[in-house]
Amino acid sequence: MVEKDPTSPVSPLAQFPPLPPTESRSRAPEFYGFVAWTSTYLLFCVYVLWALLPDEYIIGLGVTWYPNREWAILLPAYSMVLVLLTYFTYFALALAATPPFSDISTITDSRAHLPPITGLNSYFDHARPNAVPEMYDIPIGLVNRVIYGSRRNHAGKETP
Template sequence: MPAEMNALGPTFDAAADAKKPKYEIYGFVIYIVSYLLFVLYLGWAYIPDGVLHSIGVTYYPSRYWAIALPAWGAMLVVFIYLVFYAHNFLNTPPLYSYTTITDQYASINPNVSHDYLDPDAIPEIQDISISQANAYLHQ
């Protein structure tokens, strides 16, 4: 049933809202399933073959993958960070590029104060002159 409007805003039908699934339940189920899968992984990695065969588990992946997959996952995370930084460096113009120089025709707002004495102040995004940047960096 759609929400109805009154003077204070939309009203909702509590009975219809109670029938909808709650996302907290989904999160709890995923939490429990992830722990069960982790216990299964640890069992597969550490329980000897004889014990697994005695309880009827005869088909499972090689133990090589118990070490290889987490190691590959860790290296994938490191690789993603390196690729992210490399991508940002490639997209950053060099210091001698004309796109890093401002002049009187750039979008500088003359009404904004450029004194950076207040460390809590966040200036608006704009181009600043190279002399102001040098004065700030080399005080």
């Protein structure tokens, strides 16, 4: 019997039981993740102790200088303002980059495939019963005219 690779073109299904993992992969991400997790919890515990313990206990631990306690309130407040300012900035940049409704780029782009400029006849040429039409993007003005009818000016007359 010829053994096949676990995912060969002849047998696209994985082999069962699965092959044991190779030992060539690095375990460094696991260690980095553990160090990041433990250091985050350690720093949070130090922060809470600094914010809540009386001065006598902190000095009793041998710490001679530490920041003023008002920073225990100011740092989270400033960080929340920074997060909100970041969201506001990204929203404002997205809004500033959005073209106005009157801009043609809200309707079409540079990749639009429009028929040759011969008027609307090029669309009607492809409307014959047995015609295989070439693929074109339909201008928004023609779509609006078909869906909503002709425009009316202020005098009540139809315009083409």
